[in-house]
Amino acid sequence: MSKFKFSVGPWNVHEGMDAFGPAVRKTIPLEEKICKFSEIGFHAVQFHDDDIVSNIKDSDEAQIKEETLIVKKILDKYKMRAEFIAPRLWINEYTDDGGFTSNSKKDREHAIWRAFRSIDIANELGCDKIVLWLAREGTLCYESKDPVKNIIRLKDAINEMLDYNKKIKVLIEPKPNEPIDRSFIPTMGHVMGLSAATIDSSRVGGLLETAHAILAGLDPTNEIAFALSMGKLWGVHLNDQNGARYDQDKTFGAENLRQAFNQIKVLVENNYGSNGEYIGLDVKAMRTQKIDDCYRHLYNSLEVLKLLEEKVQKFDYDFQKKCIKKRNYEKLEMYVMDLLMRG
Numbered sequence: 438m439s440k441f442k443f444s445v446g447p448w449n450v451h452e453g454m455d456a457f458g459p460a461v462r463k464t465i466p467l468e469e470k471i472c473k474f475s476e477i478g479f480h481a482v483q484f485h486d487d488d489i490v491s492n493i494k495d496s497d498e499a500q501i502k503e504e505t506l507i508v509k510k511i512l513d514k515y516k517m518r519a520e521f522i523a524p525r526l527w528i529n530e531y532t533d534d535g536g537f538t539s540n541s542k543k544d545r546e547h548a549i550w551r552a553f554r555s556i557d558i559a560n561e562l563g564c565d566k567i568v569l570w571l572a573r574e575g576t577l578c579y580e581s582k583d584p585v586k587n588i589i590r591l592k593d594a595i596n597e598m599l600d601y602n603k604k605i606k607v608l609i610e611p612k613p614n615e616p617i618d619r620s621f622i623p624t625m626g627h628v629m630g631l632s633a634a635t636i637d638s639s640r641v642g643g644l645l646e647t648a649h650a651i652l653a654g655l656d657p658t659n660e661i662a663f664a665l666s667m668g669k670l671w672g673v674h675l676n677d678q679n680g681a682r683y684d685q686d687k688t689f690g691a692e693n694l695r696q697a698f699n700q701i702k703v704l705v706e707n708n709y710g711s712n713g714e715y716i717g718l719d720v721k722a723m724r725t726q727k728i729d730d731c732y733r734h735l736y737n738s739l740e741v742l743k744l745l746e747e748k749v750q751k752f753d754y755d756f757q758k759k760c761i762k763k764r765n766y767e768k769l770e771m772y773v774m775d776l777l778m779r780g
C-alpha cells in the first residue's frame with residue numbers, strides 16, 4: 438500500500454500531436470478520462486481552466502460557474518477531487534507574447550482576469566490551489582522585454598491574486614525554456630525568491646516537475662529538496678526526461694531509475710503528502726501508442742513509483758550510517774545499485 442495520494446491531468450491522455458505531426462488519436466471526453474483515472478488508482482485531477490470551461494476567454498462569470506458545476510458533478514460521481522486549477526495562457530491569442538509579462542497592457546489585464554477566474558473555479562470545486570506554469574513569461578527575442586520590469590510585474594500579478602482571495606495558494610511550476618527561449622522563472626530557487634518578495638509568502642509555493650529540472654541542467658531531487666526545506670513543496674509533476682532536449686514527459690523512471698528512486702526517497706523521508714499534497718504525474722503517452730491502450734503510461738508510472746516506494750522502505754539506514762562513518766561512498770553507491778537491481 439502506498440502512503441501517497443495521486444493526481445493526473447486530462448492533458449496526460451492527449452491526441453499525440455507534436456511539433457512535426459498532427460493528432461494520431463481521437464479526443465476522449467473528460468468524463469471518460471475521469472472515470473478511467475479513478476479506476477487506475479488516482480485520487481484527484483489537475484485541471485487547466487479551459488479543461489473545465491472550454492471557451493473561458495469569451496465566457497462571462499455566470500457561464501463559468503455553470504460549466505464548473507457540471508464538472509463538479511462528474512468529480513463527485515467518481516469520488517475524485519480537484520487538485521488545482523491552472524490558467525492556460527499559452528493556448529490563447531490574447532497572450533501569445535506572454536500574459537503577466539506581455540508588452541501589451543490589454544494582454545496583461547486578460548492574464549490577471551484568467552488567474553482570478555481560475556481562483557473562482559478552484560473555490561467552486563473546493564480546492565485551494567492554483568498553479569502558474571509561466572509558459573510564455575520570458576522571451577523569444579531577448580531584447581523584446583525588460584527583464585527587471587517584468588519580474589516585478591510577475592510579483593505584482595501574484596500579489597493581486599493573493600489579495601483577490603485570502604485563502605488561495607499560488608504554486609509556481611518553474612521551467613527554463615519551451616515554448617519560449619528564456620524563461621524569467623526557470624528554477625525552484627527563482628520560485629522561492631519570488632515567493633519571498635510577495636505580500637504573503639506563506640501562500641506562494643512551488644510545484645516541481647522532474648523534466649523541467651533536467652531541462653535546467655539540475656537534479657530533480659535537489660530541486661524537490663530545496664522547496665521541501667522551505668516548507669513550500671505543495672505539488673510535484675513526476676515524469677522523466679532524456680537530457681536537455683525538447684520536453685518529453687516520459688513515464689516516471691523510464692530514463693533514470695536511480696534518480697527516480699531518490700525523488701521518491703526524499704518525498705518519503707520528508708513526509709510529503711501529510712498536509713494533503715498529492716503526487717502528481719505529468720506524463721504523456723508516446724505518439725505511437727494506439728488508442729485502445731492509451732492509458733498505459735499512467736499505469737506504468739504508478740507501478741514504477743510504488744515499486745520504488747517499496748525499495749525506499751527496504752533502504753538500510755544503519756548500513757548507510759556505517760558507510761558514511763567510514764566515508765566508504767563506493768560501498769554505499771553499490772548498495773543502492775544492488776537494492777535497485779536485486780534487492
Ligand code: 3MF
Binds near residue numbers: 570612646674684
Ligand atoms: C508543461 C507543463 C504543463 C503544466 C500544466 C499545469 C501542460 O511543460 O508541465 O503541462 O504542468 O500546465 O501547470
Ligand code: MG
Binds near residue numbers: 610646674719
Ligand atoms: Mg508539468
